Amino acid sequence: MKKQKIPYSIPYIDDREIGEVVKVLKGKWITTGSEVKKFERLVKKHLGVGTAVAVSSGTAALEISLAVQGVGEGDEVLTTAYTFASTALAIIHRGAMPVFADIEADTFNIDPGKIEEKIGQEYELTAAGLQSKKTKRFLRGILPVHFGGQPAEMRTIREIAGRYGLFIVEDAAHAIGAVHRGEKIGKSPHPVCFSFYSNKNMTTGEGGMIVMDSDCREWEKKLRMYSMHGLSKDAVERYKTGLPFYDIVYPGFKANLTDIQAALGVVQVKKLPVIDRLRNRVAAWYDEFLAGVDDITTPVIRAYNHSARHLYPVLLNPKLKGCRDEVIIELRKKGICPSVHFIPVHFHSFFKTFFKEEIRLPVTEDLFSREISLPIYPGLNRSDVKYAADTLKGIIDLKGKK
Numbered sequence: 001m002k003k004q005k006i007p008y009s010i011p012y013i014d015d016r017e018i019g020e021v022v023k024v025l026k027g028k029w030i031t032t033g034s035e036v037k038k039f040e041r042l043v044k045k046h047l048g049v050g051t052a053v054a055v056s057s058g059t060a061a062l063e064i065s066l067a068v069q070g071v072g073e074g075d076e077v078l079t080t081a082y083t084f085a086s087t088a089l090a091i092i093h094r095g096a097m098p099v100f101a102d103i104e105a106d107t108f109n110i111d112p113g114k115i116e117e118k119i120g121q122e123y124e125l126t127a128a129g130l131q132s133k134k135t136k137r138f139l140r141g142i143l144p145v146h147f148g149g150q151p152a153e154m155r156t157i158r159e160i161a162g163r164y165g166l167f168i169v170e171d172a173a174h175a176i177g178a179v180h181r182g183e184k185i186g187k188s189p190h191p192v193c194f195s196f197y198s199n200k201n202m203t204t205g206e207g208g209m210i211v212m213d214s215d216c217r218e219w220e221k222k223l224r225m226y227s228m229h230g231l232s233k234d235a236v237e238r239y240k241t242g243l244p245f246y247d248i249v250y251p252g253f254k255a256n257l258t259d260i261q262a263a264l265g266v267v268q269v270k271k272l273p274v275i276d277r278l279r280n281r282v283a284a285w286y287d288e289f290l291a292g293v294d295d296i297t298t299p300v301i302r303a304y305n306h307s308a309r310h311l312y313p314v315l316l317n318p319k320l321k322g323c324r325d326e327v328i329i330e331l332r333k334k335g336i337c338p339s340v341h342f343i344p345v346h347f348h349s350f351f352k353t354f355f356k357e358e359i360r361l362p363v364t365e366d367l368f369s370r371e372i373s374l375p376i377y378p379g380l381n382r383s384d385v386k387y388a389a390d391t392l393k394g395i396i397d398l399k400g401k402k
């Protein structure tokens with residue numbers, strides 16, 4: 001295989017991050033402490049929100065948010081199968097059941113019309129809530145994912161959730177910096193979960209954060225305790241003040257972020273405006289170089305959305321459907337490393353046996369069979385993007401003529 005000319009993703013890290021991490025390593029405190037607090041303060045300021053709790057991953061952010069919402073056995077949570085498996089696994093780890101609504105064909109996001117349809121056809125409103133006619137479990141909440149950095153239709157989703165008394169937890173793993181109808185993703189009265197995994201728009205290596213636009217100290221306290229075993233006092237409080245005793249108040253997780261990771265985050269969050277501009281510039285170049293190519297559909301961003309451009313997902317024309325994997329192999333041979341987002345959750349072997357009935361999601365399945373995620377990261381320059389776009393066009397041309 002040729003040396004990769006254009007890898008899938010490269011983090012946007014320089015000596016500033018290295019300096020901050022070294023400072024923490026040279027200090028006396030490397031686990032959760034003042035650096036995490038500083039990181040949370042900066043994210044709150046950046047998003048203009050009241051609550052931010054740093055955790056060890058985006059997955060942990062989802063698990064903790066669902067735990068604090070009280071999700072448990074006998075519950076169902078409506079989400080999308082066009083996501084990374086951890087969205088659905090977080091629900092399953094609560095003893096609850098994910099149920100899927102299909103997605104919009106242009107944005108890849110959960111389709112509010114399909115949510116309505118599912119609720120209308122499969123649930124009935126009882127005194128105890130929306131009960132599934134089939135499983136007798138109760139639908140408790142909606143977990144939308146902002147696919148690729150483009151916000152889901154939150155206004156409508158909020159309206160549906162309000163009408164049926166459902167909670168919302170947002171999977172915003174891709175969406176730090178995204179804006180929906182003038183509001184930054186994160187500025188919500190319910191938990192919004194970010195991921196800072198290594199390929200995300202901003203990274204702490206591994207990491208995540210739960211944010212809410214609320215000053216509800218009870219919520220914040222609970223989220224924080226859940227991230228640290230359910231402990232009544234964190235390590236700083238235990239060692240710096242009074243007696244070292246503590247109590248376990250909740251059945252929590254071990255999911256705290258360390259000061260070493262937070263030191264990375266402190267610099268990354270300050271770079272977010274630049275990262276966002278550079279990613280959007282790369283996307284605009286792809287749009288330009290792929291314009292007018294009949295066999296490819298480039299991403300559609302709705303006029304009232306600003307996308308964080310975590311992904312640049314292109315769709316092959318249905319007539320090239322069977323060629324997707326070959327196109328990926330050809331791109332790799334030319335030194336370009338694309339990816340696929342996402343293998344639908346119900347396609348994985350665990351879920352095939354976990355769900356007792358066959359799941360059919362026609363839009364999800366169709367888009368997956370035709371999707372290729374092109375490399376997108378701040379360090380890509382115009383000629384890299386032109387090379388990737390031209391190479392893709394060349395490969396598609398040949399396939400189209402066969």
Ligand SMILES: Cc1ncc(COP(=O)(O)O)c(C=O)c1O
Binds near residue numbers: 057060084086171
């Ligand atoms: C949509 C989505 N949700 C959740 C996650 C989980 O984030 P993390 O890897 O930080 O646990 C990811 C990670 O790639 C993701 O893409």
